[in-house]
Amino acid sequence: MVMAVQQTHAGQQPFEGKETSTQASRLRILYHRARKTTGFTNSTRFSFWLVLSGLWVPFILSAMRHYNYDTSFRNAHIFTGDWYYFRQGIYRVAMRTHLATVLPAGLFAIFQFLPVTQRKYKTFHKVNGYIVSALLIFGNVPAIIMAPVSFGGTASLKVAVGVLAVGTSFGTYKGITTIRRLQLDEHRAWMLRTWGWGKSY
Numbered sequence: 655m656v657m658a659v660q661q662t663h664a665g666q667q668p669f670e671g672k673e674t675s676t677q678a679s680r681l682r683i684l685y686h687r688a689r690k691t692t693g694f695t696n697s698t699r700f701s702f703w704l705v706l707s708g709l710w711v712p713f714i715l716s717a718m719r720h721y722n723y724d725t726s727f728r729n730a731h732i733f734t735g736d737w738y739y740f741r742q743g744i745y746r747v748a749m750r751t752h753l754a755t756v757l758p759a760g761l762f763a764i765f766q767f768l769p770v771t772q773r774k775y776k777t778f779h780k781v782n783g784y785i786v787s788a789l790l791i792f793g794n795v796p797a798i799i800m801a802p803v804s805f806g807g808t809a810s811l812k813v814a815v816g817v818l819a820v821g822t823s824f825g826t827y828k829g830i831t832t833i834r835r836l837q838l839d840e841h842r843a844w845m846l847r848t849w850g851w852g853k854s855y
């Protein structure tokens with residue numbers, strides 16, 4: 655980038671501030687354009703969505719490399735000893751099923767929290783909502799199967815997995831029943847809660 659900077663005799667750079675403020679206003683315009691496109695009327699809510707999705711998407715995309723199970727997943731888990739369990743049998747099937755369900759669910763769930771899908775693309779919101787909810791709940795089954803060997807299979811870990819599996823399933827059920835009764839605020843609250851819990855593991 656070419657900086658339009660002119661030195662004055664006093665060592666000041668009169669155009670540098672101007673350039674910075676132009677960049678800042680360009681960023682501001684981009685930010686507000688993105689906020690409007692995604693349907694947010696409130697900057698704070700948009701910023702929260704941006705930060706949370708901004709952290710979440712790279713995590714999901716990076717975890718998807720484990721779809722190369724016998725190379726990527728194996729290399730990441732061989733030194734921790736986890737590969738001993740996850741290389742074959744029921745735990746292998748469980749881990750592969752968990753990755754195949756919760757990763758796409760987590761990726762596509764971010765669209766559910768965009769106001770534009772809630773107001774403008776209602777059919778997408780509905781269909782995508784049922785798909786990601788089903789994937790999340792289905793992903794709980796292999797999670798329960800893996801609990802006895804996950805992170806050492808301690809009692810606290812098993813309790814955590816059980817609580818999360820019940821919590822996310824119940825939260826999804828509440829999210830669906832509330833929207834069927836047209837209780838929008840309750841629906842939003844239950845879905846935010848459920849995905850917050852789901853992402854916590």
Ligand code: HEM
Pocket residue numbers: 714717730736752753756757759760790793794797798800801803804805814815816818819822851852853855
């Ligand atoms: C959207 C939600 C979720 C995502 C994106 C997700 C993602 C993942 C990923 C990427 C792994 C492999 C981690 C590794 O490299 O070792 C994993 C493992 C696991 N997940 Fe999930 N998960 C989600 C929800 C849940 C929930 C709700 C539970 C509990 C009910 C759960 C329980 C487990 C268990 C027990 C393991 C095995 C961990 C290990 O021993 O390495 N996950 N999950």
